[in-house]
Amino acid sequence: MNLVDISGLTVTFSQYEGQVQAVRGVNLHVAEGESVGIVGESGSGKSVTCMAVMRLLREPQARIAADRLELAGTDVLAADRRTLASLRGRAAAMIFQDPMTAFDPVFTIGHQIIETIRAHRRVSKPEARAEAADLLRRVEIKNAETVLGYYPHQLSGGMLQRAMIAMALSCRPKILFADEPTTALDVTIQAQILQLIKELQAEFGMGLVMVTHDLGVVAETVDRVVVMYGGKIMEQGPVEAIFDDPKHPYTRALLASMPGQIGGRRRLTEIKGASPNPANPPSGCPFHPRCSLADAGCARAMPAFDVLTPGREAACWRLQ
Ligand SMILES: Nc1ncnc2c1ncn2[C@@H]1O[C@H](COP(=O)(O)OP(=O)(O)OP(=O)(O)O)[C@@H](O)[C@H]1O
DSSP states (O other): OEEEEEEEEEEEEEETTEEEEEEEEEEEEEETTOEEEEEOSTTSSHHHHHHHHTTOSOTTTEEEEOSEEEETTEETTTOOHHHHHHHHHHTEEEEOSOGGGTSOTTSOHHHHHHHHHHHHSOOOHHHHHHHHHHHHHHTTOTTHHHHHTOOGGGSOHHHHHHHHHHHHHTTOOSEEEEESTTTTSOHHHHHHHHHHHHHHHHHHTOEEEEEESOHHHHHHHOSEEEEEETTEEEEEEEHHHHHHSOOSHHHHHHHHTOOSSTTOOOOSOOSSSOOOOTTSOOSSSTTGGGOTTOOHHHHHOOOOOEEEETTEEEOOTTTO
16 A cells, blocks of 8 residues: 555645745655655745645645545545544654754753653553653663753754654554754764664565655655656656666756765755746756756656656656
8 A cells, every 4th residue: 555645746835925835746655554755846846745644734825635545545625633643653744853843941851752652542641651761762862761851942953853753653644754953963963863864764574664855865865756846746766776877857956966975964056047936836847947958848848757767757748
């Protein structure tokens, strides 16, 4: 079964200035235990895609439409509030760049993890407390019992990130969405946290969707890569294929702008030209205004995906 099953997803935000077309026809599938990286520059629609399948976007400002939008076999567009609340946590959890978004500053770490466990499972408070301490140990927080009594501001950024991962894992989700989970951390801590996510993914047998602008992060952590640009998928395939033999000119440009140091924090700003304005996206292939290979046809229509091998596909007129 696919843990994530998305076909024809579009997400549009209504704003005073007009409509922002954040996601424009995305198909995405993640199998059990699989790890997938979604990469692309800022604003390409990576986060919104994940938030849409978790139904975490504020509606009706965000309008979500899809031919299929399923999380662990449940149609999230048809799901009621209760089903969604139970899905979030039990089926899927999400971690973010800023752990303060996951924690409430006025409660201790322990209180918040224990409450999360008890919101989803019938366990006594002492059992939940023991489990919370155990989870903190698994994310390599040494003085776990003490840390349970700490407030979020008493932990360093890296420690708080670990505590957020512990809280996300507390309901034993089938899939974890990690949205730029290490971007705010310094390089050594970043590498440790990525390693930890990878180990926990294997240990828990979870699916993983890693959202990042950093190809180095993807190289380190996932099996399959999905490259997004202007609200669309440009190319996808196994991580080795994407790195060794990128097909789409955008993927090639992304790789060329990659910092030498894996996990480095340089932003991908070196591709010439500006990323598309989602309020007024370019016609045809969204990358055509910046693509050195583009011709008039590229502005006319978005090409279909060329399936190079099963699971390896790219959408580029010049490839055809
Ligand atoms: N709540 C919102 N209201 C209006 N526009 C939004 C909202 N959330 C996201 N957007 C817009 O949707 C587009 C896609 O955003 P998204 O956050 O998915 O990009 P991203 O690829 O994840 O990049 P980043 O790394 O910057 O988060 C952006 O242009 C963004 O400004």
